[in-house]
Amino acid sequence: MGRTSPPGDARCPDPPTPKPTLRPVKHFLLACLLAAAALVAATARAQLTIEIVGGSGTAIPIAIVPFEGEANFPLGISGIVEADLARSGLFRAVETGGIVPRPVRAEDVRAEQWKARGADAVVVGTMRPLGDGRVEVRYALVDVVRGGTLASTQYVVAPAQFRATAHKIADEIHEKLTGHPGVFSTRIAYVAKQGARYQLVVADADGADPQTIVTTNEPLLSPRWSPDGTRIAYVSLEQKKPVVYVQNLSTGARTAVASFRGSNSSPAWSPDGRRLAVTLSKDGGSQLFTMNADGSDLRRIMTSAGVDTEATYTPDGRSILFTSDRGGSPQIYRVGVGGGAVERVTFDGTYNVSPRVLPDGKGMVYVRREGGRFQVATLDFATRQAQVLTSGPLDESPSIAPNGRLVLYANETGGRGILNAVSIDGRVKQRIVAPATDVREPAWGPLVR
Amino acid sequence: MNRSHAALAAVALAFLLGACQTTTETQPSAPIDDRTAAAGTTSTGSTGATTSGTGSSGVSGSQVPGRTTAGATADPLRDPASVLSKRTVYFDYDSFIVKDEFRQLVEAHGRYLASNRNARMVVQGNTDERGSREYNIALGQKRADAVKRMMLVLGAQEAQIETVSFGKEKPKNPGHDEAAWAENRRGDMVYSGE
Numbered sequence: 132m133g134r135t136s137p138p139g140d141a142r143c144p145d146p147p148t149p150k151p152t153l154r155p156v157k158h159f160l161l162a163c164l165l166a167a168a169a170l171v172a173a174t175a176r177a178q179l180t181i182e183i184v185g186g187s188g189t190a191i192p193i194a195i196v197p198f199e200g201e202a203n204f205p206l207g208i209s210g211i212v213e214a215d216l217a218r219s220g221l222f223r224a225v226e227t228g229g230i231v232p233r234p235v236r237a238e239d240v241r242a243e244q245w246k247a248r249g250a251d252a253v254v255v256g257t258m259r260p261l262g263d264g265r266v267e268v269r270y271a272l273v274d275v276v277r278g279g280t281l282a283s284t285q286y287v288v289a290p291a292q293f294r295a296t297a298h299k300i301a302d303e304i305h306e307k308l309t310g311h312p313g314v315f316s317t318r319i320a321y322v323a324k325q326g327a328r329y330q331l332v333v334a335d336a337d338g339a340d341p342q343t344i345v346t347t348n349e350p351l352l353s354p355r356w357s358p359d360g361t362r363i364a365y366v367s368l369e370q371k372k373p374v375v376y377v378q379n380l381s382t383g384a385r386t387a388v389a390s391f392r393g394s395n396s397s398p399a400w401s402p403d404g405r406r407l408a409v410t411l412s413k414d415g416g417s418q419l420f421t422m423n424a425d426g427s428d429l430r431r432i433m434t435s436a437g438v439d440t441e442a443t444y445t446p447d448g449r450s451i452l453f454t455s456d457r458g459g460s461p462q463i464y465r466v467g468v469g470g471g472a473v474e475r476v477t478f479d480g481t482y483n484v485s486p487r488v489l490p491d492g493k494g495m496v497y498v499r500r501e502g503g504r505f506q507v508a509t510l511d512f513a514t515r516q517a518q519v520l521t522s523g524p525l526d527e528s529p530s531i532a533p534n535g536r537l538v539l540y541a542n543e544t545g546g547r548g549i550l551n552a553v554s555i556d557g558r559v560k561q562r563i564v565a566p567a568t569d570v571r572e573p574a575w576g577p578l579v580r
Numbered sequence: 581m582n583r584s585h586a587a588l589a590a591v592a593l594a595f596l597l598g599a600c601q602t603t604t605e606t607q608p609s610a611p612i613d614d615r616t617a618a619a620g621t622t623s624t625g626s627t628g629a630t631t632s633g634t635g636s637s638g639v640s641g642s643q644v645p646g647r648t649t650a651g652a653t654a655d656p657l658r659d660p661a662s663v664l665s666k667r668t669v670y671f672d673y674d675s676f677i678v679k680d681e682f683r684q685l686v687e688a689h690g691r692y693l694a695s696n697r698n699a700r701m702v703v704q705g706n707t708d709e710r711g712s713r714e715y716n717i718a719l720g721q722k723r724a725d726a727v728k729r730m731m732l733v734l735g736a737q738e739a740q741i742e743t744v745s746f747g748k749e750k751p752k753n754p755g756h757d758e759a760a761w762a763e764n765r766r767g768d769m770v771y772s773g774e
Contacts, residue, residue, distance in 0.1 A: 350750065352713050352714070353713070368749060371702070372704075373745065373747075393744060394718075394720075394721050394743075394744050394745045396714055410718065412743065412745075416725070417721050438715070438719070438721075440715060440718040441712065441714045454715055461715055484711065505710070525709070525710070527713065
């Protein structure tokens with residue numbers, strides 16, 4: 132139940148004392164027993180499961196051999212690593228049974244055996260109890276096609292950190308074999324609706340360990356992670372109007388940073404985490420402003436006749452992309468954070484909204500309407516080339532993974548909201564399902580440091 | 581056994597929450613690391629958090645609507661025979677124009693506000709389910725603003741009317757067809773104290 136700390140640094144022969152992660156959680160449970168009971172009941176129902184809908188034709192075949200000593204622990208490591216990699220759609224698990232003796236170190240791996248099974252890479256490892264409750268986890272990633280060990284890492288962790296350790300290993304394997312960092316250690320936020328109740332939930336990227344951070348009987352929308360992952364900005368209608376809150380994830384304390392007369396919505400963090408862009412109607416119309424993350428130092432970006440909303444910062448922090456109907460139909464534009472010249476970004480079609488700039492700043496993900504269908508697409512800023520990633524009809528609220536390789540988005544199936552993920556090339560699709568719950572408004576958290 | 585205990589706990593909790601009159605609670609997430617874990621035991625009370633935004637709404641101090649200075653005996657806002665008892669304006673798709681059929685209704689409320697200076701109103705704009713949630717918040721705002729502008733022409737004061745938007749978040753009809761959408765593209769006029 133308790134979230135685990137990230138595992139100790141790789142290759143650290145004498146890591147610092149493990150963090151007693153379970154104790155504060157237990158303390159908290161005692162402190163607010165009833166609330167926690169409700170939390171557990173609610174989050175158990177909101178647990179997400181992920182199904183691969185379409186895979187990549189170029190999935191990397193990888194054999195993940197069960198770690199030596201793993202059978203002594205109810206929650207192992209290798210199974211979680213394999214599930215992470217398979218779920219990404221970029222890897223295909225190769226059968227590991229029947230190879231005797233089972234390899235446990237890089238030097239044990241006989242390349243020809245694995246090549247015969249079609250594997251390009253093999254993962255082996257060991258789990259050894261240290262006697263003080265901690266466990267030494269070693270693993271190696273072996274390239275059986277070109278030969279050589281691509282990664283070899285040792286962790287010393289408490290059993291509560293097994294899951295986090297497995298995600299870290301999967302991240303490393305992902306990076307070694309695809310060239311892009313994995314996002315298995317990241318977290319996501321989403322809004323779950325059950326009956327009249329709305330909950331803002333934070334969970335691991337694989338849906339595990341969901342924690343409800345806000346519960347209200349009015350709609351919640353637009354959760355946005357601060358770049359350091361410690362706070363979430365969101366919009367709540369609990370005051371019978373949209374108000375922007377910033378909530379600290381570790382303390383649960385929150386501030387209404389924008390609750391002006393009229394509507395307050397669409398928060399976006401600056402890349403340095405110091406400022407928020409918001410849409411306010413306090414001075415008439417829906418207009419863009421920036422403010423400090425505590426709500427102070429409010430500045431209007433520009434004055435326009437139409438609707439301006441859905442601000443998002445570029446990674447360099449200097450410009451803002453936003454949706455505006457100033458040209459008659461909703462299109463995406465770009466402006467400097469301090470105002471100035473406005474440049475139109477989308478020209479194709481009559482409905483282009485919800486811009487999210489890719490981490491490299493070279494393009495964006497957005498939602499476009501074509502033939503009545505709302506679809507998630509990418510646009511390359513240099514070539515102006517658009518690529519549609521999803522089929523609609525009601526796809527919305529895209530959120531880009533911090534490695535820029537996947538996009539989370541929401542739509543409806545059978546009258547219920549579900550989350551989906553699609554790879555940035557549109558080839559791999561995942562459906563993320565929470566039984567008996569309407570889920571929407573996904574937001575991918577930053578990479579764990 | 582377990583299930584009935586859980587149900588009891590849920591009922592007890594629901595009762596407790598109801599008794600506290602809170603609609604919102606914030607929960608600390610699990611600790612991210614040791615330094616912040618200790619802080620995880622202190623949660624800001626929901627009352628403090630939910631009250632922090634009401635100061636600027638400008639509608640809290642108003643008189644009960646209907647208590648007119650003219651000393652009217654019946655409240656026209658609640659009289660089914662009065663046009664003032666109707667509060668909803670419906671819009672066409674992608675439109676922010678108050679249609680002729682709703683002109684009389686909006687103008688009646690405008691005149692009511694003009695002659696009842698203590699009355700305060702919130703116009704809540706809404707959209708159908710199609711399109712971006714945040715863009716729909718802005719579209720609903722545009723609808724609420726259109727209703728407000730019409731009332732200002734009739735002599736209502738700026739300070740009497742706050743316009744807000746629920747976007748597509750609070751549909752009146754949960755359906756997914758044109759009939760449902762038509763019911764959801766609307767502006768609702770709500771007087772303070774209602």
